[in-house]
Amino acid sequence: MSSNIIKLQSSEGSILEVSQDVIKQSKLIKSLLADCDGPPNEAIPLPNVNGPILARVIEFCKHYQNDPQRLAMNSSLSNNKSFEFNEEYDDINVQRTIENVTEWDHEFFKVDQGTLFDLILAANYLGIPPLLDLACYSVANMMKGKSVEEIRSTFNIKSDFTPEEEEMVIRDNSWCKDL
Known part of the structure; x- marks a missing residue:
């Protein structure tokens, strides 16, 4: 080397x-x-x-x-010239x-x-x-367990929905609360 x-x-x-x-x-x-x-x-x-x-x-x-596992993850993506996005493959590497x-x-x-x-x-x-x-994992952890308002506050995000639009989105996606 x-x-x-x-x-x-x-x-x-x-x-x-x-x-x-x-x-x-x-x-x-x-x-x-x-x-x-x-x-x-x-x-x-x-x-x-x-x-x-x-x-x-x-x-x-x-x-x-000198970390072979991290280097292998990097080179497995960069050495494959015909690599196409594959959610399962990508999820496995992120999970690893x-x-x-x-x-x-x-x-x-x-x-x-x-x-x-x-x-x-x-x-x-x-x-x-x-x-x-x-x-990205670190950013995701900053959002984990927070409400929409807490996430907006953490990342200084202003809502561009009117109160009516926000209520409609919450109502239309109420099934998400069960996840």
């Missing part, structure tokens, strides 16, 4: 250096590096990821660098990720909402499924 250092440039221009072995968990970076003969001489620009979030992404990737949430994961995702949402956007952009799954 190579330990070549590559440079990543965040949206505001800061440069972070990271080993290829660490950042290969990113499908985007892995794909970009596959098109090069060796590590690039220039920093790889990542216009959709700011410096602090990129540093957190690198921290996550370093932590799981969620079943293995560690104490480190819980601590890593104890961040403010803005940082958490930025991590979701970065994980999606960079193509790091375990990071994306765990970040």
Whole structure:
């Protein structure tokens, strides 16, 4: 395995250096590096990821660098060029990720909402499924057991329904209460 250092440039221009072995968990970076003969001489620009979030992404990737289960989940999706969305397959992988949430994961995702949402956007952009799954899981946990109003308050969401429309939606979907 190579330990070549590559440079990543965040949206505001800061440069972070990271080993290829660490950042290969990113499908985007892995794909970009596959098109090069060796590590690039220039920093790889990542216009959709700011410096602090990129540093957190690198921290996550370093932590799981040698975790075969998380790497296998990532590579099973990225290596299959003819992969098509399959709900059952996707649910299995998400479930496998969620079943293995560690104490480190819980601590890593104890961040403010803005940082958490930025991590979701970065994980999606960079193509790091375990990071994306765990970040989304953290958001889902923020909603678990809350009423509609509590969720709106937590995420600062304003209802665009009139009181009459909201009453109609509740009435039309009353069967959901039985779930």
